[in-house]
Amino acid sequence: MLAPSAHLAVEGLTKRFGRHTAVDALTLAMNQGEFVCLVGPSGCGKTTALRMIAGLEKPSGGFVRSNGQDITALPPSERGMGMVFQSYALFPNMTAEENVAFALASRARTSRARAAELLELVDLASLARKRPHEMSGGQQQRVAIARALARAPRFLLLDEPLSALDPQIRARLRNELKLLQRRLGITTLMVTHDQAEALAIADRIAVMREGRLLQVGSPKEIYTAPADPFTGEFVGAMNLLPAIIESPQSVQILGRLHLPLFHGFDMGTRLVAAIRPEFIEIGAPTDNSAQATVAAREFQGAFVRLSLSLEGLDRLLLADIANVHPFADDGSAVAVRIPPEHVRLFRAA
């Protein structure tokens, strides 16, 4: 089961709303100082899971443990957690300093100095007297972080903290967020629906779908070795191609390409072959290539993404090629080769 040393752990965490199971037996362990992203499409239960960990929702089952101690029944304020909400939930009638001090009020005398210290920590000392509407989205986010840190929490919970921001500053702010987390060394769990954000920022990613945890791993593991077709498609772009087993060492895809692959599946099992667009090879026809027509081209800057139509494939095959590639006019015929070393096989659903 779980390592006893896990800093923050959830075991079988479940939330049911009537007959609907929003979170289904979620089990996840985090180490000291780790930055974990809980990622999945909207409605997959990730925010509900976060709120149960924070103590804002009562779980229908399962446990939350902090350093091995069961904290499932503790009120939110006694779990040693700070939380940044999607909307930031800053109080618009209070200054940055007052917002932070609100979380300190039981120790009113020292709270001013402590609030100033926290704002200093997020580089906002100069804006202490400003109200939220006088700040940029990024500055508001830092006030929210300062307030979340006010009670010296052991864990920081972030609920889609970047989704309220413009795309341009999002990339910069996720970097700042990561740097701040490193500097503080605080164990952080962030919920996001943006897989690119998770890949960029997380030490480890936990992928959720329909209330269930599908895979946990480093961004590289998740990207290069997705545990199922859904994860593959959700994190980055992925081509999913129907495949047939020819022999224990060979798989046929698209009815004409034979891939020499060792696999553990029985004969006759229906498979899905997954390959990312950047691994598709376009070139001169060979005896193991398929004819395709370029249906559309998207210029992406560093590369060009081709949408290729192939006989026998009801969806378009995506292929990323260098932006100087000569074979890339619309309607032109190309030969597609699938390098077997980049193909992952899954049992078809």
Place this chain on the structure above:
Amino acid sequence: MRPRALKAELLAPLLYCAFLALFFAAPLSILAIRSLTDAQGALSLANYREYLQAPDLFQSLVNTVWLGVATVCLTLPLAFLFAYGLERTRIPGRGFFALVGAAPLLVPSLLPAMALVYLFGRQGLLTPHFGGGTIYGFAGLLVAETVATFPHALVILRTALSAADGRLYEQAHLLGAGRARTFLALTLPAARHGIISAAFVVFALTIADVGAPKVVGGNFDVLALDIYKQVLGQQNFDLGSVVAMFLLVPTLIAVLFERWAARRQAALKTSRATPYAPDANMTRDIATFFACAAVGIGIVGVLVICQLAALVRLWPYDLSLTFDHYRFGEFDGGGWDAVTDSVLLSAATALFGTALVFGGAYAAERMKPFRLLRGLYGVLALAPAAVPGLALGLAYALFFNDPANPLHFLYATFWVLLIANVVHYFTVPHLTSVTAVKALDPEYEAAAAISGRGIFSVFRAVAVPLSTGALAEIALYLFVNAMTTVSVVVFLYPPDFKLAAVAVLNMDDAGDAAPAAAMGMMILYVNLAARIGGSLVLHRLNKPRLHEAMLVEAAA
């Protein structure tokens, strides 16, 4: 969540439900039981039988319905035109028109009726010019109720017309639809819920009004006046209760419909709608301007006539000016005390009512435990709008006058007036509060909970400061209504606590029409002062923040 906070969270919804059960549901049940109790104290329909068999009482039922329908037919087109002028044209002076259109809210409903009497009554200024015929009866009631209900219809229709989506009109224009077609295909259908709900509200207000029938009703008897006569004149509480029950039904239907229409109206608003900006159209604007001006002159005329009548020595024979009618102490109405008592009661209603209603709405929307109880409160809080003031007043009289009631000590005190006013005007402030609370970020309480601060800290430090606008609006609404209402308090006021609106009624009844008008205008001036004072305070409260926000926007 500390244990103390938790306990209070459990208590708040309970206390609120108990309050409405005790001061709303219980008195009304007593009213219903009383109407169903015969002379021997047994449950029966005897009172209803007696009522329906008495020819003159049945006639007033017919009269009431007829008056209600006629008032709807007259008020609605006028209010629609006026609302259209305010929301859909570029006529000049829209702010002024809006103020004038709302003015009848600031006076007791019998003031327009009194103005009619001054013009077309037995000693009317204009009566001789119209062949000597007087306006008492149906015609007078129709005009008086139209003026009195006009602002209520106006509020609803303005909301309905202001919700237009500009994109639809641009689209209609691009598709080549003419003005008439656009109006019939877009404007009217979008406003139809508002129109229907305004019709119900006007109907309900008209049939429940006691002031105008008293002043200008003549021999045209209506239900509301019957209750008044049965109870105050003949001490016949049984028949009074029956009539009150008859009044309740149409009001209930009106409220149910109004809620339904409001929900439909809200659903029509999509977040992507762009506000409608009227285009330049001279023909439309000139026509609408004169129509609005005519209505506005009518309303201002009513008020001016009342003020003049209050200031002349003997209307209409000696038109020299005097302040004699302001010596309220010389007339049987309660003197200047009636004004100060009314201000005291209205201020108390505003203060206590605002705190109570906003707290209740916050508890119902934001506290977690007792989902069922909070839902019940949401329903209970809507119910007072469905009960006419006269019915509630009678129910209170029956409930608190019973010596067996442990709350009997409240009977005929300031406190029962205060509670009756708060309960009677509960619904609109509740809905305003709910809207204000819903506008707050739903995560405030969660953010506070993680920070170790309870829900009451959020209420005190965040919810209340952020809702000052709504709170001021609610306080003003309660103040103005408590100043003008007759129906709620007429059966309840203690002998030593006179109220201005009741004094208007009583002085007019006693033939002291000029002091009655003077008192009525005092109510207008107090309400105007409250409105203006309220806006000034709000303006000052919001100013620095607004100013800063503008600076930031300018810098960006």
